Amino acid sequence: MKIGVLEGDDIGREVVPQAVKVMQTAATKSGLSIEWMPLPIGRLAYETFGHTLPPGTLEKLEALDGWVLGPIGHQAYPKEPNAINPHPILRKHFDLYANIRPAKSYPGLPSLHKDVDLVIVRENNEGFQPDRNVVAGCGEFRPSHDMTISVRVITRQGSSKVARAAFELARSRRRKLTAVHKDTVFKLGCGMFAEECRKLADEFPDVEYGEAIVDTFALRLVMAPQKYDVIVTTNMFGDILSDEAAGLVGGLGLAPGLCAGPRHAMAQATHGSAPDIAGRNIANPYAMIMSGQMLLDWLGRTRNEPRAVDAAKRIERAVERIIAEGAMLTADIGGQATTTQMGAAIVAMIDAAQ
């Protein structure tokens, strides 16, 4: 496997190295060889090469199977053309249309709810996000000083692709899929999204299919998240609901994610670059490590490589045990360990396993 490493900004430079160590240890145990390709991105790339996404990066990524992307602190970039936010470009360029964001509670961790195990599959490249829903210009504009117009893009193809990814995921889990939209008001946009989901429901008769209106769903998610398995929704609803789901199970430090496309996938945690805690070795590496775990699992299944699936399982088991033991957890989830200590404990647990 050829896997890129793009550390990103702030806590990205602390949690990505932990994810890579964990992935490498699990791969070695499973007999999987990984060729790592570190690539500069973000503020450090800007300071060294003059671009937050240096020229040639997309071509190098094209030749890889996937990559690990740390969080990007683009809000703090200088306002100039070479200091762009790179991750929407990566998502768009590689057609990473499905953003898969699990939320799982652990018995040993403080959380608002127990027994939660759900996955939000968020459409990743259209919807309301103005930096990626058009090929040129911007999906948000201001015709006059007192008026702003935001354009939301919904296509049949985009909706159908993400719905298929969600049905397939549901089939590999508890076989239950909920499509979340608001076609009662957005009759055309959400209506088209819902139509495409319903068309696929006929193709997946073994998956129990249901729909929920987004506001009602937000309420039910807070009250009874245990009822849900896989959820598919449009870009902005998914962005909001996945943070809400992370909040139900212990916070953003516990929210991994994968952006998957037809040929590549990118491990990218749900959280941002958290400048408020950067440089202190206290960020929770769980989200980034489990994003890497998801990447290995995805690569294993799409490349028909059982050793990658096995490596992913090793990571999952080791993380579960470290959480159950409770001695090596970061402060956000009730422990006192540093980022590096928690990462090292997971590495040691994988090493010690059969």
Ligand code: ATP
């Ligand atoms: P973005 O808009 O880029 O997603 P954000 O505004 O949601 O970013 P984050 O950077 O995700 O903000 O941080 C939100 C809060 O969550 C901060 O207080 C931060 O310290 C905390 N946080 C985020 N990630 C982690 C982590 N891995 N470990 C511990 N705390 C985290």
